[in-house]
Amino acid sequence: MTAAIQSNERQTDHSDFLTACRRIVGDGNVLTGEQSTASYTVDWTGKYRGKALAVIRPSTTRDVAQVVKLCAAQDIAIVPQSGNTGICGGGVPSDGQTSVILSLSRMNHIRSIDTGARTATVDAGVILETLQNAVQEHDLIFPLMFGARGSAMIGGNLSTNAGGSNVVRYGNTRDLCLGIEAVLADGSIVNGLTGLRKDNTGYDLKNLLIGAEGTLGIITGAVLKLYPQPKVRATAFLSAASLSAALEILNIVQDRLGNTVEAFEYVPQPVVEIILKHVPQVRQPLADAAEVGILLEVASSRMDDAQEASDGGKALQEGLMIVLADLMETGLVLDAMFATSDSQRAALWKLRESVLESINAHGPAYHLDVALPLSRVADFVRIMDEKAAELGFRPLTIGHLGDGNLHYAISAADPASWDSLPLAQMTEFAFDLLGELNGSFSAEHGIGQSKAALLKARKEPAQVAMMRSIKQALDPKNILNPGKMLI
Numbered sequence: 001m002t003a004a005i006q007s008n009e010r011q012t013d014h015s016d017f018l019t020a021c022r023r024i025v026g027d028g029n030v031l032t033g034e035q036s037t038a039s040y041t042v043d044w045t046g047k048y049r050g051k052a053l054a055v056i057r058p059s060t061t062r063d064v065a066q067v068v069k070l071c072a073a074q075d076i077a078i079v080p081q082s083g084n085t086g087i088c089g090g091g092v093p094s095d096g097q098t099s100v101i102l103s104l105s106r107m108n109h110i111r112s113i114d115t116g117a118r119t120a121t122v123d124a125g126v127i128l129e130t131l132q133n134a135v136q137e138h139d140l141i142f143p144l145m146f147g148a149r150g151s152a153m154i155g156g157n158l159s160t161n162a163g164g165s166n167v168v169r170y171g172n173t174r175d176l177c178l179g180i181e182a183v184l185a186d187g188s189i190v191n192g193l194t195g196l197r198k199d200n201t202g203y204d205l206k207n208l209l210i211g212a213e214g215t216l217g218i219i220t221g222a223v224l225k226l227y228p229q230p231k232v233r234a235t236a237f238l239s240a241a242s243l244s245a246a247l248e249i250l251n252i253v254q255d256r257l258g259n260t261v262e263a264f265e266y267v268p269q270p271v272v273e274i275i276l277k278h279v280p281q282v283r284q285p286l287a288d289a290a291e292v293g294i295l296l297e298v299a300s301s302r303m304d305d306a307q308e309a310s311d312g313g314k315a316l317q318e319g320l321m322i323v324l325a326d327l328m329e330t331g332l333v334l335d336a337m338f339a340t341s342d343s344q345r346a347a348l349w350k351l352r353e354s355v356l357e358s359i360n361a362h363g364p365a366y367h368l369d370v371a372l373p374l375s376r377v378a379d380f381v382r383i384m385d386e387k388a389a390e391l392g393f394r395p396l397t398i399g400h401l402g403d404g405n406l407h408y409a410i411s412a413a414d415p416a417s418w419d420s421l422p423l424a425q426m427t428e429f430a431f432d433l434l435g436e437l438n439g440s441f442s443a444e445h446g447i448g449q450s451k452a453a454l455l456k457a458r459k460e461p462a463q464v465a466m467m468r469s470i471k472q473a474l475d476p477k478n479i480l481n482p483g484k485m486l487i
């Protein structure tokens, strides 16, 4: 009897809460029931599922603030969600606390584009690709580039400090942001949308919220940096003599072509084979297998680089061909192909961006997203590959090589044998090795649920203590994305 009364009381509490939310965001924007919330409560990998009291979809910063105040008053946890393409379980509720998912998807307005200052001020729910298309009309680019750009949103990109293939030139999302507007755990709004490029008036609050995965505040808007549209690009796929040779190649191309490298992506043969097997439209880029395959792209907005060259192409394209021909003579490059049309370029990028789905189609795998000092990348791959072979695993490694960021998937040669392989031994080996080589166990995907225990166990204790102090100060009731990052 008592239990029934308590349960009724709980229900009444929540229905009052939901009614209040509906008053703020409108009836149709408070979704309840399994059917309407299903796509929000499971993450992109399908591995993380959570329960949500409701999915709430505000359309203004003021509405977000009001919803947060309601949640704070009733100790209801808030899980911010943007495009839900995160791959570490950060955007869905974890067990143990009554939660709502706060979807930013209706906050999808580009507030302004300032072509003089080369900035865009946007709502957090603007889809990355939508912003990119909009600024293109002004001959500008927002350079963040990765496979999920058609669904991922600016708020999610900032909250994960997303990387991708252009970091070698433009930096992470953190480097592309000039200011943030956010709602804190008590419902207060902080407005940092000044667009200033210099502002030394105290702690860097913007950078505290970037990469915080929704644990310190809900990002509702941002001022982002824009860059001139390249006038010319050159894209090639090459076979490097070794991983160390690849890093030499990167530096030589940067030196001779004036820091024009926009992408330097490691796509070795074992991964190409998996892609060929699972994505029918993709072709092998070089006639012979490239053990160290590199997708290289250079681009420039300089008039000189875009001028017609003696061979009928553009100066930058001819420049890259000359550099690569020289590198072939030195033996650093074994073979290379140039994309001579947009469709060839698109085919090379299709190859690169099919990696994750192909590895998933191959079978079960444990995905490491690691960063290393550039000089230790080759050591890491060699030592890991030896250990993987010894324990019966098949590594499928790709990477944003120019940033020292490897996506090292530990898979089984025969997917059927996966359950019998010593995965814990392999991953512990990897994390120990990363520690020895001064590497990071999360380069760009974040912590979420999947690496929260790892962070607790492996990040320097003094840094974890500092993170806990910040969390305690900004979210004393632990209502912002609990169960993620800090556990």
Ligand SMILES: Cc1cc2nc3c(=O)[nH]c(=O)nc-3n(C[C@H](O)[C@H](O)[C@H](O)COP(=O)(O)OP(=O)(O)OC[C@H]3O[C@@H](n4cnc5c(N)ncnc54)[C@H](O)[C@@H]3O)c2cc1C
Binding pocket: 044, 079, 080, 081, 082, 083, 084, 085, 086, 087, 089, 090, 091, 092, 104, 124, 145, 146, 147, 148, 151, 152, 153, 154, 155, 156, 157, 158, 159, 160, 161, 162, 163, 164, 165, 213, 214, 215, 217, 218, 219, 220, 356, 444, 445, 448, 481, 484
């Ligand atoms: C095919 C594929 C390729 C990918 N490639 C890359 C890659 O190359 N580089 C890379 O870095 N990532 C990559 N990712 C991962 C993912 O796309 C990025 O992490 C992306 O930035 C997440 O954006 P999102 O809008 O989907 O965020 P979500 O998945 O919705 O959320 C991610 C995290 O941020 C929090 N969050 C979301 N919005 C807000 C907000 N407004 N305020 C506060 N917290 C918020 C969530 O609670 C969650 O913890 C890839 C994913 C896929 C599926």
